[in-house]
Amino acid sequence: MRIILLGAPGAGKGTQAQFLMQKYGIPQISTGDMLRAAIKAGTELGLAAKQVIDAGNLVSDDIIIGLVKERIAQDDCAKGFLLDGFPRTIPQADAMVENGVDIDAVLEFDVADEVIVERMSGRRQHPASGRVYHVVYNPPKVEGKDDETGEDLVTREDDKPETVRKRLGVYHEQTAPLINYYSAMAEKGQTKYFKLDGTQPVEQVSAKLAELLG
Numbered sequence: 001m002r003i004i005l006l007g008a009p010g011a012g013k014g015t016q017a018q019f020l021m022q023k024y025g026i027p028q029i030s031t032g033d034m035l036r037a038a039i040k041a042g043t044e045l046g047l048a049a050k051q052v053i054d055a056g057n058l059v060s061d062d063i064i065i066g067l068v069k070e071r072i073a074q075d076d077c078a079k080g081f082l083l084d085g086f087p088r089t090i091p092q093a094d095a096m097v098e099n100g101v102d103i104d105a106v107l108e109f110d111v112a113d114e115v116i117v118e119r120m121s122g123r124r125q126h127p128a129s130g131r132v133y134h135v136v137y138n139p140p141k142v143e144g145k146d147d148e149t150g151e152d153l154v155t156r157e158d159d160k161p162e163t164v165r166k167r168l169g170v171y172h173e174q175t176a177p178l179i180n181y182y183s184a185m186a187e188k189g190q191t192k193y194f195k196l197d198g199t200q201p202v203e204q205v206s207a208k209l210a211e212l213l214g
């Protein structure tokens, strides 16, 4: 099963990717997590991406398309994958079509901008696994520690309110056009398109996803 998780920053893509990964046994491909890992490792890609990400802008299509093509060619992606945070421009979506990568379902998470700014201020992440928490809505068992490893949780550089607002602007301008793009593909029977209410509690969103995907 090949799935795209589409939605604004903070809509809950990473949170539900953890659920879907366990339920369907397919890997999460988060371009954001891949870029943050590159920054942490101090690679050439990381050095180039850091300023762009911290400013809330998008990394260039060429770099991102290259990363994803390389990742989905790996063995563990043979039975499917979850794309989280990719594609987020029309050229990125076109690149998948040009490479013959068919998508079974596109899941759009609908959440209003005001809700997002509040969510991001409480987000904590475990960088190594990509597990995401929220100090109020999805707290870890022990404050500041990952449930499975006990390692420290971190706050993302780009979660400052002013950067979140910038990222939301970029989403509406460059990524939201993908809603029509994939809806049109679904009308032609080339994929399935589902819009979900992302403001429901985490477990209810998960239950809805399981119902839609079967």
Ligand code: AP5
Pocket (backbone or CB within 6 Å): 007, 008, 009, 010, 011, 012, 013, 014, 015, 016, 031, 032, 033, 035, 052, 053, 056, 057, 058, 059, 060, 064, 084, 085, 086, 087, 088, 092, 119, 120, 122, 123, 124, 132, 133, 134, 135, 137, 138, 158, 167, 198, 199, 200, 201, 202, 205
């Ligand atoms: P990326 O890491 O992809 O960030 P994003 O898309 O902005 O999304 P987030 O990770 O912020 O949100 P999410 O939807 O995963 O929400 P989460 O589940 O964490 O990208 C970062 C940057 O990298 C980009 O700005 C760009 O620069 C670059 N980049 C990445 N991909 C790129 C690409 N393809 N092209 C170009 N550049 C790219 O949830 C958020 C919070 O809410 C958490 O605290 C969570 O616990 C909480 N929460 C989740 N669900 C609920 C719920 N139902 N109720 C209450 N709280 C909830």
Ligand code: ZN
Pocket (backbone or CB within 6 Å): 013, 014, 015, 030, 032, 084, 085
């Ligand atoms: Zn995420």
